[in-house]
Amino acid sequence: MDAKNLKVVNQPVIKMDAMGLACGEPAFTDDMDFKGLLYAKLLWSPHAHARIKKIDTSAALKVPGVKAVLTYKDLPRVPHTTAGQGYPEPSPYDTYTLDNKVRYVGDRVAAVAAETMEAAQEAVSKIKVDYEILPAVLDTASAMKDGAPVIHDEADSKNIPDAKHNIAAKFDFEVKNGEWFKEADHVFEHSWSIPYLQHCAIEPHISIAYFDNFGRLVLRTSTQVPFHVRRIVAQALKLPVKNIRVIKPRIGGGFGSKQEVLEDIVAALALKTGKPVKLEYTRKETFISSRTRHPAICRMKAGVKNDGTITDAEMEITLNTGAYGSHALTVMMCAGSHTIPMYRVKNNIKFIGRSVYTNMPVAGAYRGYGATQGFFAWECLMDMMAAKIGMDPVEFRKMNYIKLGEGSPVFKAMGEGREGVEQVITSTGLFEAIEKGLAEIKWNEKKDKYRHQEGPIRRGIGAACMMQGSGIPEVDMASATMKMNEDGSFNLLVGAADLGTGSDTVLAQIAAEVLGIKTDDIIVTSSDTDITPFDVGAYASSTTFISGNAVKKTAEKVREMILEVGAKILDQKKEQLHLEGGKVVARDGSSCSLSEVANTSLYYYNQHQIVASASHFAHTSPPPFQANFADIEVDTETGVVKILDYVSCVDCGTAINPVLAQGQNDGAVLNGISHTLSEEMEFSSNGTPLNASFRRYKIFSAADTPPIRTFIMPTWEPNGPYGAKSVSEIGINGPLPAVANAIYNATGAWLFDAPFTPDKVLAALKKVK
Amino acid sequence: MKKNDMIETVKGFFNIELRVNGEKKELAVKNGEFLLDALRRHGWKGTKKGCDTGDCGSCTVLLNGKPVLGCLVPAVTAHGGELTTIEGLGSVRDPHPLQEAFVEAGAVQCGFCIPGMILSSKHLLDSNKNPTEAEIRKALDGNLCRCTGYVKQVEAVKDAAKRLRTKGK
Numbered sequence: 001m002d003a004k005n006l007k008v009v010n011q012p013v014i015k016m017d018a019m020g021l022a023c024g025e026p027a028f029t030d031d032m033d034f035k036g037l038l039y040a041k042l043l044w045s046p047h048a049h050a051r052i053k054k055i056d057t058s059a060a061l062k063v064p065g066v067k068a069v070l071t072y073k074d075l076p077r078v079p080h081t082t083a084g085q086g087y088p089e090p091s092p093y094d095t096y097t098l099d100n101k102v103r104y105v106g107d108r109v110a111a112v113a114a115e116t117m118e119a120a121q122e123a124v125s126k127i128k129v130d131y132e133i134l135p136a137v138l139d140t141a142s143a144m145k146d147g148a149p150v151i152h153d154e155a156d157s158k159n160i161p162d163a164k165h166n167i168a169a170k171f172d173f174e175v176k177n178g179e180w181f182k183e184a185d186h187v188f189e190h191s192w193s194i195p196y197l198q199h200c201a202i203e204p205h206i207s208i209a210y211f212d213n214f215g216r217l218v219l220r221t222s223t224q225v226p227f228h229v230r231r232i233v234a235q236a237l238k239l240p241v242k243n244i245r246v247i248k249p250r251i252g253g254g255f256g257s258k259q260e261v262l263e264d265i266v267a268a269l270a271l272k273t274g275k276p277v278k279l280e281y282t283r284k285e286t287f288i289s290s291r292t293r294h295p296a297i298c299r300m301k302a303g304v305k306n307d308g309t310i311t312d313a314e315m316e317i318t319l320n321t322g323a324y325g326s327h328a329l330t331v332m333m334c335a336g337s338h339t340i341p342m343y344r345v346k347n348n349i350k351f352i353g354r355s356v357y358t359n360m361p362v363a364g365a366y367r368g369y370g371a372t373q374g375f376f377a378w379e380c381l382m383d384m385m386a387a388k389i390g391m392d393p394v395e396f397r398k399m400n401y402i403k404l405g406e407g408s409p410v411f412k413a414m415g416e417g418r419e420g421v422e423q424v425i426t427s428t429g430l431f432e433a434i435e436k437g438l439a440e441i442k443w444n445e446k447k448d449k450y451r452h453q454e455g456p457i458r459r460g461i462g463a464a465c466m467m468q469g470s471g472i473p474e475v476d477m478a479s480a481t482m483k484m485n486e487d488g489s490f491n492l493l494v495g496a497a498d499l500g501t502g503s504d505t506v507l508a509q510i511a512a513e514v515l516g517i518k519t520d521d522i523i524v525t526s527s528d529t530d531i532t533p534f535d536v537g538a539y540a541s542s543t544t545f546i547s548g549n550a551v552k553k554t555a556e557k558v559r560e561m562i563l564e565v566g567a568k569i570l571d572q573k574k575e576q577l578h579l580e581g582g583k584v585v586a587r588d589g590s591s592c593s594l595s596e597v598a599n600t601s602l603y604y605y606n607q608h609q610i611v612a613s614a615s616h617f618a619h620t621s622p623p624p625f626q627a628n629f630a631d632i633e634v635d636t637e638t639g640v641v642k643i644l645d646y647v648s649c650v651d652c653g654t655a656i657n658p659v660l661a662q663g664q665n666d667g668a669v670l671n672g673i674s675h676t677l678s679e680e681m682e683f684s685s686n687g688t689p690l691n692a693s694f695r696r697y698k699i700f701s702a703a704d705t706p707p708i709r710t711f712i713m714p715t716w717e718p719n720g721p722y723g724a725k726s727v728s729e730i731g732i733n734g735p736l737p738a739v740a741n742a743i744y745n746a747t748g749a750w751l752f753d754a755p756f757t758p759d760k761v762l763a764a765l766k767k768v769k
Numbered sequence: 770m771k772k773n774d775m776i777e778t779v780k781g782f783f784n785i786e787l788r789v790n791g792e793k794k795e796l797a798v799k800n801g802e803f804l805l806d807a808l809r810r811h812g813w814k815g816t817k818k819g820c821d822t823g824d825c826g827s828c829t830v831l832l833n834g835k836p837v838l839g840c841l842v843p844a845v846t847a848h849g850g851e852l853t854t855i856e857g858l859g860s861v862r863d864p865h866p867l868q869e870a871f872v873e874a875g876a877v878q879c880g881f882c883i884p885g886m887i888l889s890s891k892h893l894l895d896s897n898k899n900p901t902e903a904e905i906r907k908a909l910d911g912n913l914c915r916c917t918g919y920v921k922q923v924e925a926v927k928d929a930a931k932r933l934r935t936k937g938k
Binding site: 012018019021024025026027033201203204252499501659660662666668694702710 | 818819824858914
């Protein structure tokens, strides 16, 4: 099968919300005014680890305009997780809306709602807190030691495997087919590290809580997971789910940061005051108190034979989950499950994973979700092995990467938070992606050219291959509803959360393809828990694959209903009919319009609403594949690394919308490049973030950005809607290893710690000399 | 109009007179209020708040034809001025060529940075009908985007320049 005969799918349909957004139409959470709105402000902990001995809110309450001040004393104490995951969440229940203990600089202490922002701020400054400062632990190695300060010493937290040693999550597995490293001619072992990294969605976290005319709590919020927000807020505040409605308007980027449920506190303030309340994080607050990528130390040891066979591979990853274990288990498992299967390992495989609490900012979901951390190690190790056995690193990859029809013991052993699902590769365009990339970057030509270089500026090329998943198999579920209107248009209701990815458009394309219409005839309503059916939300690269399949099934049901009515109108057998160009068309050429069908069903004959719903969950998670190539320049005198060209060839099955798919990959790649060369959160010795602004935490701007060239390599995934797989995350994982490998190619120096700042590059160069 | 023409109306509020998107307006602004907050409070929601510290460019508006950051400029500075916000450039019914080009190139992902980016581009194209890629990147340098990699936005500005040149003929 291929995408050749498709009319709407695989076409660059204009993103349906784009014009409104480009014209500044009010679309985001904060673009709606609420009468009598109160402003929320939180008091953040100045200490990395402390117990609240006394908290006095009397002065704060006296500030004119202040309507509520909440401390832990005012709220139910419910252990929960902020990780917006399917229920039961595989993250420990170690978080309380407010607690009598603070566990990092930036932890919540108290919350205020007031008539003005100024009054809220003043009230926050007048809350008197008497802290018992506790010893803090800021790094994972110290945190795991006997006698280290115990960050979660409370009795009521749940599912923490070893609170005494600050272990938030652990998972080990081994496939043993013989003696370790017995067959290997060469064995390598190194550690790679990734620091604290921020998502930097340009719209900060923002939520408005208000009451509808039935007194139900409505959360208008910038979230990727509206249904999980409803469930977790209900849990944390002990409310019935039926009393909460969550609406996701347009949202200004997420990248995983808005898969966190932080809406409980603004909901609590609204419940306390009975008024609408807005909580908008400042950029600084987003840095210190939202979520980050899990910093990681990934040790890998692998063996290789001189003929290029990889004999053994062992990955030990230690994630710093910060003060709470949001996504602690699942990011850690994905660091192995999304990466180790990339290459065939003949004999033994071992994974040792730990997520460790520290008194540092809370890590959570972030585009790439562990694969970023794991692939940095695995893909650099691949180049080390290739160099040792004298093989071209790309040839070495081609020899070993997972092929069509192949599986991996890792798929079954490691899922997300539990055992995984056995699967084999049902589509891959990695070979074509590699070939395209080699040609575009001029690999062979440059490989020779860069072999002998003199002078301070050295050029190098590097490659890295990637895979990811398409949703979480046997966990993620999505659904859709579709109904027909008089004019032959349709309402498509989906729980899926478009966070700027274009999923509303992509899902409309899938429905339009089934029904033989244009996307203009589909009105998409997404992400409103009162109106749209359930969807786990936008994460795990699931929307196109899982929600897309749900939409396809829904539209197919609608098609059957239309054909039944069409059969009556045309006096034909249903089997003789199909949908095309907004019509029901019979084999004899007779036809009727969809509006005729709608009007017949609504007003004339056997009256009924043409409407259907369907759900989808999957037994496999077909990985997209990607080949990345970086052409770089290293100034050996200053240590500055410059990317001159970055080529990224991605197999996402059928790109439902090639322009949007390219945009996803371009953005992911740039985020990865920014991680590689610039980004790192810095902290003082007590864990206070030092560069909590865009001025000092540098993400790439238009002028900084090197040429990024994305090529979509079409394949057909039999389990995907119209052959589609995922595309949103994979691109972020490539730049770290591709650039590290290119630096090695240019200079012979290995970089193990991201980002590759000039000081680190110079230190690495020194080791070569 | 000069600054000292402004009269404190209600305590803590000043009335400023200015043109917003070509229309004469009298706006009450709070003492010490920044242009971004004043604009949003008066209903121009297209001007976005991404950082409030002058680093992201989402609040870019054109004051007397020049891009300024609404979060750094006191609202009273606009007194007597000519202000263009994204709403003044075009509308869904009647978009500006830049808005069309951004939409058609696929340059709008989450869209939060786009109003600021389009206004920065407008300023560039007002004075430079045929900018090079480097000039475009420099003009957009103050507008951070985390979604796109800037690839399609640079394409969009090139395309808009072409549209405007053709239109001008």
